[in-house]
Amino acid sequence: MSKMLYTTTLPGNGHWSLELRRGSLMKITDIEGGANVGMLFYNPRNLLERYNAPDTLKCQHTFKLQRGNCLYSDMGRIFASIVEDYSANGEGNWHDTICGNSTAELIEKQWGKRDYQTHRNQWKQNGYDAFLVELAKYGLGRADMASNINWFSKVIADDHGNIRLDTKNQSAGNSVTLRFEMDTMVIMHACPHPLNKSKTYPFTSVEIELGEAEPVSDDDYCKNFREENQRGFQNNALYYLSAK
Template sequence: MSSKTLWQEMLLGSSTWSHVLKRGTALRITAGGDHANVGALLLNADNFSERLNLPDTLKAQHIARLTTGAVLYSDMARILCSITDDTLGWHDPLGGCSDAATVAAKYGALDYQAARNDWHQNALDGFLIELAKYGLGPRDLMMNINFFSKVEVKDDGSMAFIEGHAKAGTSVELRAEMNTLVILNTCQHPMDPDPAYRQVPVELAIKRVPAPAADDICRNFRAENARGFTLTERYFL
């Protein structure tokens, strides 16, 4: 553990995790095996009514994938987190998350009583359980990010899941621009065609980081981001 690292832990596959990532810290997520997928929800930890808005995130930056330089906008045009480092190059903001029906149809129904920790969980129920810990519920759900997964949009508008995209050791780092409630889920991507129910762990590390400077890669990634950083910094005056 480096001198700047505050916390490290391993998050098992098919598990859910949450933490209020403080402004001035960053979360690094590292794939613990091939085929990792990490669904993520983000909310303003000081005002839960403000949360991740993926349509605005993509539209404002003219992108359909997430990688280094991209920022994650809230529905109030402020920046919750920035992607300051990414060894993979493509993370999916389009594919959504699995639910009980899709998991049962693809992998079969297998409950905890029968299989213990190998039971077939789904991302939607995991998100709802974690949201409930903060007094939140179904009305607080939003479109989620899928880190480590790649979904391409074809010319006809259809979407294609790219198999074998993430390898063990690939990582992505999120810098908190606000005090951000980060909720993660490690269930498989809902579009993953693999018939095997995989449980791929990821390593989480939280560290202190400096404030974004004038030449920050995320601030200058797109023209709109400068405005987003200004609104976010004014929020903390």
Template sequence: MTPPIRFEDLPPLARAAVPAHSTPYSPDLLLWEESLPGGCHWSGVLRRGTTLRLTDLEGRANVSALFYNFEEKSERYNMPDTLKAQHTAFLTAGCALYSDMGRILCSIPMDSCGWHDTVCGALPQDAMDAKYGVARYQAHRNAMHRAGLEGLAIEAAKWGLSRRDLVAPVNFFSKAVADGEGRLSFDGAHRRPGQLVDLRCEMNVLVLLSAAPHPLDPSPDWAPGEVRLSAWRSGTAGADDPCRLRCDENGRGFINTERFFL
């Protein structure tokens, strides 16, 4: 097993961006760790009180992510409620990810990136083929091009879900900003090697991930970056947790979540 990335292992810029209230996890609590190659996809169930850390190893990662209540998969991440409840257009440390039932699926206690895109969606197959060229498995094997939306659909099918169950994902490690006319553009200088984000599961969560390029990434070359996944027992948000205290809406969301498990 690859040794987990500790706080002191991070590059100086990444260490400086970690919120002061956050503390590194103990390797003794590590449950598992694995690599998600660029362009590939992954899914799994993370139990309440488990944290999943995503680490951008090369500074070229984009991770499109969806979240579902594992006990009742019709309850899933809701982008509009997540943004309006917290008066934000992007996610970072202190934010929570809401379900469409007003509960908190995950929260973000630690983030060295500072901005994760919520509005641009995942790259569909036709757009990927037009941008990067067609590279199927039959000819290219593991170097094939995998579209972000297709990767999420494949992972969803493993759990009895279909394309109709896919909603707007979070794009971790990617920043898209709007100009005065509302046109979105990709901030290519935003990503750096070693950036990380922690997703603390406040429910039993089915997680779908795709490491395909962001839809607005201007690079003409297919070169999605590798991501390290690390999971450990962390516990859930306490009474004084910054994610709970960010706003009154988050406080109510955590109460709704805790009542679900009474």
């Protein structure tokens, strides 16, 4: 049985990074409703290998992320699998991986400028700069930024191709659980989605739980969710075999 060993809270303008070992679990819970968690993955043994949004979507024939989807690197390996995806209102979660980050310009236009020197913990951080702060800790920068995941953010398109953020299923208690299939450097923030049009800056916190997963079985849901995922797990097995 899986077990959680560590719990923390990431505030609505906060950012964090850590290395998670193969076999780790990360559960993220929207505490208040309306949260957005931007996330990137890197291989800590080779930081040139990172999350690849186009490959993740096209090889699984999807526009969104949900339970069963695997999160691919640009080397065809799987960083993590979405093993649980709980929707508090029963409508199902939908996670975005095409819209990228909010920027300082977007935040200022939408909610006005507020800096840390003046407003301390109530300042209005943006996702792009939050990622840069965390990436700098590992010698990475702007050139290393990739298209990120936005957990808990549903993005829909109309008949004319216009996209918008649909907030109907952003409920308190929504959660997503990731099982890491390889050692992974996780970079994250809880800053607003770039399409967020709320009247006030959303200081929406999330709970993060870390733990240990059960070994992956042959009938694992994520492993068998798409035929391509079988190859992704085989690529992981080869990677760890050659690393011994």
